[in-house]
Amino acid sequence: MSDFQNEYTWGKTVANNSTEKFQENFDRAVDKVRENLGQKYPIIINGQEIYSDDCFTVRSPSDTGIIVAEFPKASVHDTKDAISSAKNSFEKWSRTTYQKRVEIFKNCADVFSKQKFFLAALMTFENGKNRLEAMGDVDETIDFMRFYALQLEKNRGFCKQTAHPNPHEQTQTIMKPYGVWGVIAPFNFPSAIAIGMTTAALITGNTAVLKPASDAPLSSFQFAKIIHSEIPDGTINFVTGSGGVVGKTILESKDIDGIAFTGSREVGMKGFQEFTKSTAKPFISEMGGKNPAIVTKHADLDKSAEGIMNAAFGFGGQKCSACSRVYVQDDIADQFISKIVEKTKKLVIGMPWKKDVFLGPVINKDAKTKFENAVTLAKQDGEILTGGAVMTSSELVNGYFVEPTIVAKLPDDHKLVKEELFLPFLCIQRYGAFDDAIKLANQTEYGLTAGIFSNDDKQLEEFFSKIQAGVLYANRFASATTAALVSSQPFVGWKHSGSTGKGAGGENYLQQFMHCQTQTRCD
Numbered sequence: 001m002s003d004f005q006n007e008y009t010w011g012k013t014v015a016n017n018s019t020e021k022f023q024e025n026f027d028r029a030v031d032k033v034r035e036n037l038g039q040k041y042p043i044i045i046n047g048q049e050i051y052s053d054d055c056f057t058v059r060s061p062s063d064t065g066i067i068v069a070e071f072p073k074a075s076v077h078d079t080k081d082a083i084s085s086a087k088n089s090f091e092k093w094s095r096t097t098y099q100k101r102v103e104i105f106k107n108c109a110d111v112f113s114k115q116k117f118f119l120a121a122l123m124t125f126e127n128g129k130n131r132l133e134a135m136g137d138v139d140e141t142i143d144f145m146r147f148y149a150l151q152l153e154k155n156r157g158f159c160k161q162t163a164h165p166n167p168h169e170q171t172q173t174i175m176k177p178y179g180v181w182g183v184i185a186p187f188n189f190p191s192a193i194a195i196g197m198t199t200a201a202l203i204t205g206n207t208a209v210l211k212p213a214s215d216a217p218l219s220s221f222q223f224a225k226i227i228h229s230e231i232p233d234g235t236i237n238f239v240t241g242s243g244g245v246v247g248k249t250i251l252e253s254k255d256i257d258g259i260a261f262t263g264s265r266e267v268g269m270k271g272f273q274e275f276t277k278s279t280a281k282p283f284i285s286e287m288g289g290k291n292p293a294i295v296t297k298h299a300d301l302d303k304s305a306e307g308i309m310n311a312a313f314g315f316g317g318q319k320c321s322a323c324s325r326v327y328v329q330d331d332i333a334d335q336f337i338s339k340i341v342e343k344t345k346k347l348v349i350g351m352p353w354k355k356d357v358f359l360g361p362v363i364n365k366d367a368k369t370k371f372e373n374a375v376t377l378a379k380q381d382g383e384i385l386t387g388g389a390v391m392t393s394s395e396l397v398n399g400y401f402v403e404p405t406i407v408a409k410l411p412d413d414h415k416l417v418k419e420e421l422f423l424p425f426l427c428i429q430r431y432g433a434f435d436d437a438i439k440l441a442n443q444t445e446y447g448l449t450a451g452i453f454s455n456d457d458k459q460l461e462e463f464f465s466k467i468q469a470g471v472l473y474a475n476r477f478a479s480a481t482t483a484a485l486v487s488s489q490p491f492v493g494w495k496h497s498g499s500t501g502k503g504a505g506g507e508n509y510l511q512q513f514m515h516c517q518t519q520t521r522c523d
Contacts, residue, residue, distance in 0.1 A: 004146060006486060010132050027355075043082075043240055047085075047232075048233075055072055068126050071217050073240070086236075089234030090207045101152065104227070109142045109149075115222075119222060120138045122222070127187055128400075130315075130358060130359070140191075141196065144199055148203050162518075164520075169523075173519070175515070176205070176516075180206065180207050182250035182253075185212050185262060190212065206258070211250060251271050259275050261287075263285075284499060284500055284513075285500075288446060291446070292481075294327045294450075295452075296459055297331040300455065303453060307476050307479060310480070316359060320448055321481050324425065325426070326428045345386055347359055367400060371390070371423050374425055377415065378407040386405065387402075405423075408428045412429055446493070447468045448493040449469055449470070454474070455475075470501075
């Protein structure tokens with residue numbers, strides 16, 4: 001059993017001074033992806049790859065003229081078949097030794113590692129992540145598989161001898177899988193989140209029905225096509241289609257024993273209420289955030305501006321952890337605003353598979369419309385400091401490109417300050433005393449991530465003590481609120497950001513997919 005190490009491709013690239021080689025590898029991968037665009041793909045049920053003429057088209061949000069893939073519109077019947085297949089395969093898979101399950105997922109991680117440039121390049125076309133964001137997504141996928149395998153090894157399959165005062169009774173506890181898990185995944189981390197949740201369900205001995213987001217199903221298909229041939233038929237089932245058909249059928253099925261969900265609070269809560277309306281069953285959910293950063297008069301303003309800009313506008317703010325509101329102390333507010341506006345104006349916007357691009361498109365037409373509505377509201381009730389426009393240059397006109405936008409002078413209780421937008425949209429609010437900043441940061445129904453910039457140790461301690469969120473960062477100029485690493489920074493939401501208080505990529509995560517049994521033998 002080896003110690004865990006993050007894949008950390010870009011970090012190692014920089015440390016090894018091999019960025020040029022990275023870009024060359026990525027260029028080759030982009031060319032390879034172009035050769036494979038536009039293909040038809042199957043759903044996978046009971047080990048069978050099933051194609052259909054009734055398909056939906058996945059188009060690149062960067063250029064809707066680019067067809068990334070076509071996938072079947074699975075029916076209610078297809079989804080029920082997938083659930084039935086998972087149920088029928090459960091006994092065989094759950095009796096597979098944990099050592100064998102660990103081996104399978106380690107091998108799958110190795111395959112992903114060898115293919116990571118292709119997989120990352122594919123994602124740049126599929127959901128519009130830039131090169132480094134896409135590679136980070138694939139790295140996280142690999143990390144999840146390896147870390148969860150290690151957790152199973154370290155805990156010996158979660159079987160533990162327990163002490164008993166009666167020498168004639170031998171006792172132990174063992175964690176056992178529930179059964180069939182429905183996995184409902186989002187578009188923004190189409191590899192890491194979809195595959196991470198599915199890996200957690202499968203490696204612990206459950207079977208799974210995976211429904212990827214319709215905007216980005218191809219990344220998780222890469223996993224399903226590899227893993228389904230390595231495990232018993234029906235252990236994993238991959239079903240594409242609408243939430244109203246596939247997702248609804250999964251949530252309403254009496255044969256689904258648990259749900260792993262990542263998405264909006266609205267969809268997550270409706271799913272939770274439907275799934276648990278007649279019985280108590282596990283529903284593991286991560287449901288977004290409205291993540292604050294605090295900048296104090298003791299902060300390094302260059303680092304503050306850099307870190308908050310990266311957290312707000314990386315992948316267009318389409319991360320649950322994106323920084324969307326900033327509380328800046330009055331004393332330094334003008335200086336900070338000047339710096340972050342200047343930095344934001346210099347961001348390179350364009351086709352995300354290109355080398356120097358920072359910001360690609362938002363995911364779809366609905367997101368673009370939501371941006372336009374937010375801008376209208378911001379102009380009405382506040383002041384736009386930079387951005388605010390849909391981009392219509394000749395290169396970008398066929399995609400969903402919008403300018404990264406910074407807004408000031410909104411009331412603290414304004415809709416744009418309170419509601420998750422999932423857009424490159426940052427609200428800057430001012431405060432006087434540090435206590436006020438803490439209170440304002442906590443005035444939200446969400447509690448996922450938060451950041452602070454201050455060189456005052458007392459303020460940092462107070463921040464860590466009082467902020468009501470699961471993932472906290474201090475003085476992190478690479479990104480103020482995003483980019484948690486598996487193992488190092490378990491990703492966990494408080495309040496309405498999550499349902500369990502146990503973070504993905506952490507030591508407590510796998511146990512949620514199992515229930516405990518106590519076993520006693522008497523002489």
